Every structure is written in C-alpha cells, then in structure tokens.
Amino acid sequence: MKGIPPATVNRLPLYLRCLAECDTQTVSSERLADLAKVNSAKVRKDLSFLGSYGTRGVGYDVAHLTYQIERAMGLTKDWAVAIVGIGNLGSALAAYGGFSEKGFAVLGLFDSDPAKIGTSVGGRKVEALSKLEDAVKKRGLSIGVVTTPASAAQEVADRLTAAGITSILNFAPTVLHVPDGVSVRRVDLSTELQICSYYLNSVSAPT
Amino acid sequence: MKGIPPATVNRLPLYLRCLAECDTQTVSSERLADLAKVNSAKVRKDLSFLGSYGTRGVGYDVAHLTYQIERAMGLTKDWAVAIVGIGNLGSALAAYGGFSEKGFAVLGLFDSDPAKIGTSVGGRKVEALSKLEDAVKKRGLSIGVVTTPASAAQEVADRLTAAGITSILNFAPTVLHVPDGVSVRRVDLSTELQICSYYLNSVSAPT
DSSP: OTTOOHHHHHHHHHHHHHHHHOOSSEEOHHHHHHHHTSOHHHHHHHHHTTTOOOBTTTBEEHHHHHHHHHHHTTTTSOEEEEEEOOSHHHHHHHTOHHHHHTTEEEEEEEESOTTTTTOEETTEEEEEGGGHHHHHHHHTEEEEEEOSOHHHHHHHHHHHHHTTOOEEEEOSSSOOOOOTTOEEEEOOTTHHHHHHHHHHHHHHSOO | OTTOOHHHHHHHHHHHHHHHHOOSSEEOHHHHHHHHTSOHHHHHHHHHTTTOOOBTTTBEEHHHHHHHHHHHTTTTSOEEEEEEOOSHHHHHHHTOHHHHHTTEEEEEEEESOTTTTTOEETTEEEEEGGGHHHHHHHHTEEEEEEOSOHHHHHHHHHHHHHTTOOEEEEOSSSOOOOOTTOEEEEOOTTHHHHHHHHHHHHHHSOO
16 A cells, blocks of 8 residues: 555545545545545545545445545554643543544553643543653554644654654644654644635635 | 635645745745645645746745735734633643734633633633624634534534634534535544554555
C-alpha cells in the first residue's frame, strides 16, 4: 500500500466518514462525491489507488470499500497512542471516544507536572514523563500526541523520538525538528475557523 | 473572492502557515510546495485564483502573498466566535492562543451546566445558553463552535441558527442538520491520527 499520493491519503479519512453516514448497501461515486464535497472523477481516481473500481451502474459496496480503505490506512491494526501534556486539550483527547472506534488505543498519558501525575483522566492514570521510555517498550506505543505548551514541545518530541516513537501528531503551535525517519504532522486548530471565515466573507462581501 | 474552488480554499490556511515559517523576503513556488507538501504546479494554480502569479526567477513576496491570502480568506476582518459546550475541548479552544492571532475573537462561552455558568475560562465568564440570542445580536457573534457531547449538538445547532449564526464549526462526533444558508464544517479529531496510521503502516508493512 505504498505509493498512494499524499493528497489521496488526506482524503481517505473523509471518505470513511462519508461511508459511515451511508445507510445503503452500495454507493455511487457521485453520491460519495456529493457527501465528501469532492468531484466524482477525483473520488474514482482516489479509490482506484486502493484497487477499488466499483461496479458500473451499481457503484461501490459500502462495507467492502470501508474495509479496503481501513486496510490501506492501517486501521485494521490497533495502534497504541501516548498523549504528552495533559492540560485541557490533552484531557479532551484522552477522553475522546472517536479514537478507540478507529482502532487507536490511548495507552499512555504523560505530564511533567507533579500535581497531575497520578490523577485519572478518561479512566487512565497520568504518569511522569520519566516513565515514557519504559511504556513505549512495554506497551508498544507507536504514536505520540504532543499537547504541551509550545515552549515544551521540542523537548517532548526529542524524548518521544529517543524512546523509539516514529510518528508524532503535534497540536502545539510550533514547528518540531525530528530525526530522519520520524514523521510529524501538525494540527492547527485555527485552520477550520479560517475556512469558515472564507465562506462567511464570500457571502457578506459585495464582490 | 467568490469562486475559489473548495480544495484550494482548504489549502490556503496551510500556505499561510508555511509562509509564516519562511524567514526570507521572497519564496519560490517550489519552496512553498516543499514546505506544504503539495506539488509546485498546484501551488501556482491555487495562488493564481488570488490573482497572485509571483515574479519569474524571484518567486512570491512573502508579506504580500500573506496579505493576499488573508484578504481572500476574510482574515483581515475580525470574526466574533461563540463556543458552546465548555468541557475539556471547549476550554482548550477558549484558551487557544492561535485563534486571536488569526483574527478570531472568542466573545462568548456558553454551557447549560449550572456548575459551569459564571466560572472563568481563558479569561472569560461562561454564560447560560439562554443568553446566546442576546449575545449574537449585541456582540455580533458570527461563528458558532460546537464542543458539546454528540447528544446535545443538534439542539445547540438549532439554537445557534435560530439566533442568526450562519457558520458552525462542529467538533461533536455527529452529523448536524441545519437550514439552507447555514454552513457547517465538521472537525474529526481522529482524521490526523488516521493519516499517521497510514504512514506508520506503509513503513512497517512488508508490501
């Protein structure tokens, strides 16, 4: 499943979500395109990378296409996730039901604040950051989610990568530098608000 | 600024973020493409919708391009934002520094829980949901952010739209139904984890 273009990879979770909203057994590329707000030629092209071409006049089988996307995305495996920085955002993510549904098990919550260590968040105890290395090994943690303040994020990323984590999801508003072979994705919570702004503006603008 | 294709609109915040990371006065489309992980022909095409073509052999002026994108996105205006549902996620967003930087002013925090009403989050008092209509009018709130549990989200969306809000950003894991003329964007916090999964899987898979 190597070699799926990054833009297609970025759209696959969207298709999954749209498929989950379908209450039919099959779905046409036009219907899926409409739900995903992507054009239908792009939907067909994206799905062709999974070897999925649908049936002429019928469309795609919803359950099978869901499975194909999940397999391509590695979602048929379980991934163990560590969250570092248990403030409001880290706590919200720790308790977020949507992760376990998709096969992400949050198996470690870490913070450096002694007042937080030992408290329970989303049913799991917060641990000291010094326990990270051991937890990565023993629990097979493979994705590190960084929800610290920006000022602490690089140090945390260094510890995560030193402990063997090769995939980091960064919510801190800063650019992280990591060794080759480690992938970092940055989530900017203001992105979606900016897109809202565009649509509000294009309605209210006289142009 | 109507008529920018949705896929381009979706990428404009990414370009803004990449431009903010440039410490040079000009940037080539290749460099911007590299930072944004998009191909350079697409970058040029996207920016052409803003009437921005760069200068051959020089590239784009970073400050001017930033301004052009901000103007196209409506980010040169200030937008007043209401957050409804002040749990962990709502609190995290209320305190998120990245919003005000981009011109989003959080001017209303609402919850229906009497234990939360009157408490202070991110420097602002949480108000009863019954104050929403009045606040939309008096403070010019234009974007509603829904961070309630899924079970409460539709009722909140109904109240937001009845109060005159036409743009909703929904973090609750549910599909919202709104009247024509109201736009809803859904944020699924597991999307980015799914993309992490793809890259982890494509490294570890034998295929």
